[in-house]
Amino acid sequence: MLDLPTTPLQQLLRQRLPGHSLPAPFYLSPEVLEADMAHIFGKHWIYVGVEPDVAEAGDVAIFDIGKTSIAVVRDDDGEVRAFHNVCRHRGARLVTDEKTTVGNLVCPYHSWTYNLAGDLIHADHMGPGFKRSCHGLKPVHIRSLEGLLFVCLADEPPVDFDEMARRLGPYIAPHNVRNTKVAFQSDIIEPGNWKLTMENNRECYHCGTNHPELTVPLFAYGFGFSPEEMDEFDRANAERYGCLITKNHAEWEAEGLPSREIDELDTMVTAFRTERLPLDGEGESHTLDTKAACKKLLGDFASAKLGGLSVWTQPNSWHHFLGDHIVTFSVLPLDAERSLLRTKWLVHKDAVEGVDYDLENLTSVWLATNDQDSELVGLCQQGARSPAYEPGPYSPNTEMLVDKFINWYVGRMAEHVGR
Structure with a gap:
């Protein structure tokens, strides 16, 4: 059998130690980012x-993934469609505003x-032989x-989206996202x-010392802990959480x-995880007083005391x-060492700011948490640049979901480039 040459990326994938963070080039290299x-x-x-984001017919929202600009629109029949934001004439960008x-x-x-x-419906001066039907948006x-x-x-997207939707849909449906507004x-x-x-999102190992706002409503115990290393106070709280x-x-x-x-974070191509978790205090919402931030509840809920349904999807969200609002997060690469974190707060579409909710109260927990996390991510990026950096071991008790994210990433990359 011939020994085929390996690429630098294949060599890097082979270097990944199970249960450890990635070799530094995965965080630094423009070639890996490509x-x-x-x-x-x-x-x-x-x-x-x-x-x-596209609530009414004619609404357009633009999303950029690397060099690709995508126009998401709601058509006259109420269907949501997506197109490459590129004119079929000479390639100009069609829509320049983020929303219109x-x-x-x-x-x-x-x-x-x-x-x-x-469909292309108008194009001046193209001559009698020009076929508009051949030049619709991609x-x-x-x-x-x-x-x-x-x-x-992709030309052929992963087919297991239907499986994720079948299993995850019933968890999300009661919150009635379609009947909300940003x-x-x-x-x-x-x-x-x-x-x-x-990686930072997929664990709460760091929460106790870095997120004083978030840990008011959110139990860090929901993301793993080591009982043998806890003091009496923490063990009692962990037991209370388990009950x-x-x-x-x-x-x-x-x-x-x-x-x-x-x-299913590392067992499917379109991978995901979900669980509804209790909240501390009043147990109603992600707010500093743990009470509902919006008086007008979502869906058909009669009470806001429904805990918080957490949903994770690979690779980027x-x-x-909650019973009263929803917070969604997406991450998109900008270059090898910068990323866009986009957070949206959704409330019932009929909720009125200043009457049903106070915007500062609604957003304060996660605005503070995002700023804190951004600083922590920056510290890790600085460390990855150091010659002293080497992949470190994940905690088996608190960083299980980080390990699953990296397992998924390495597995998907190896599937496409070989290992």
């Missing part, structure tokens, strides 16, 4: 936004005009998971590789709210669904 864009962001279902409302999509360069189904695969929007740039959006440019942002999980899961599921953990 492979990430081609094989992870170019071939998988990527979370970009929510249906309320249009009757048709009109190129600002030569006024080629497309309807909301992507479509992008798009799926809505109970109002969460995912796109795929109350606030925050964009942060984090000073780190996108994988460091995702709450058992009691609340039974109650919530009796009310028709699926709650128990599903974990996590979400928290």
